[in-house]
Amino acid sequence: MPGSTKPPEMPTFHIIDSEYRVTIRITDRSRRAWFIIGTLIRIARAMDIYRDVPGERAFLTQIRRRLCSSIASLDVYCSFDRGSIPSL
Known part of the structure; x- marks a missing residue:
């Protein structure tokens, strides 16, 4: 529904929260960021965030792709920081 202020789905919120925690702890010298x-x-x-869903609205597809891209970017940055290869 256009203009809806419906809160995001709970699993999506947890992924975004995890991204935030990784970003905050990325400069921490412990291995917490790597674990997160x-x-x-x-x-x-x-x-199945990495798979396109047939019939999904274009907006949700774009959000899913951006989420995948930011997860991959965090993985690459964290692996550079730790001197290892990315997980993805």
Whole structure:
């Protein structure tokens, strides 16, 4: 519905929250950021975020793709920070 202020679905909120936590902790020297990005990737895979859904609205498809892109960017940045290869 246009103009709806309906809150985002709970799984999407959890993924965005995980991205935020990784971004905050990315400069932390512990391995917490590496652990969180791994968890984020597993959640996204379990939700099939990386697959296009036939018949899905264009807006949701675009949001899904942007979410995938930002997860991949965080994974690459975190792997550079730790000196290892990306998980994706």
